[in-house]
Amino acid sequence: MLATPHLLTGALIGQATGNYPLAFACGVMSHFALDGIPHTEPSTFLQDPHACWKWNVRVAVVDVLLGLALLCYLLPHASHPGIAAWGALGAVFPDLVSNIPLWQKRIWNTWWGRPFLKFHAWIHYSIPRRYWPLGILTQVATVAVVLCLWK
Numbered sequence: 001m002l003a004t005p006h007l008l009t010g011a012l013i014g015q016a017t018g019n020y021p022l023a024f025a026c027g028v029m030s031h032f033a034l035d036g037i038p039h040t041e042p043s044t045f046l047q048d049p050h051a052c053w054k055w056n057v058r059v060a061v062v063d064v065l066l067g068l069a070l071l072c073y074l075l076p077h078a079s080h081p082g083i084a085a086w087g088a089l090g091a092v093f094p095d096l097v098s099n100i101p102l103w104q105k106r107i108w109n110t111w112w113g114r115p116f117l118k119f120h121a122w123i124h125y126s127i128p129r130r131y132w133p134l135g136i137l138t139q140v141a142t143v144a145v146v147l148c149l150w151k
């Protein structure tokens with residue numbers, strides 16, 4: 001999924017734990033749970049996902065800025081803002097580890113990196129292009145549910 005649903009879901013779950021390490025761990029687990037839901041990715045619209053990295057970067061920047069803006073709005077209203085932030089960080093941690101070319105190769109060559117990246121790729125369910133509206137809907141619905149549940 002995109003960063004926005006991950007950030008918000010991680011923050012919601014994180015604040016529910018009331019504990020920093022647990023918030024981070026639950027954030028990571030929420031990432032894998034959401035990645036298993038069929039969803040549209042920026043690469044869904046590309047013939048060759050590796051050929052148009054500029055498109056992926058542009059979407060990622062807009063997505064992350066939107067997610068952070070919503071977090072900045074929500075966190076002051078959280079029962080435990082710091083813990084919610086750790087949940088949000090845990091929720092994007094798998095993508096930070098997996099998708100940043102700067103350290104992706106290095107992580108792949110560690111004892112934990114290869115199984116971690118393989119699991120991440122395995123659980124990821126990018127929806128076929130012809131169903132892309134459904135893949136957007138699953139993410140919008142995720143954000144809507146989090147916003148409704150936020151206290």
Ligand SMILES: [Zn+2]
Binds near residue numbers: 001120
């Ligand atoms: Zn992911």
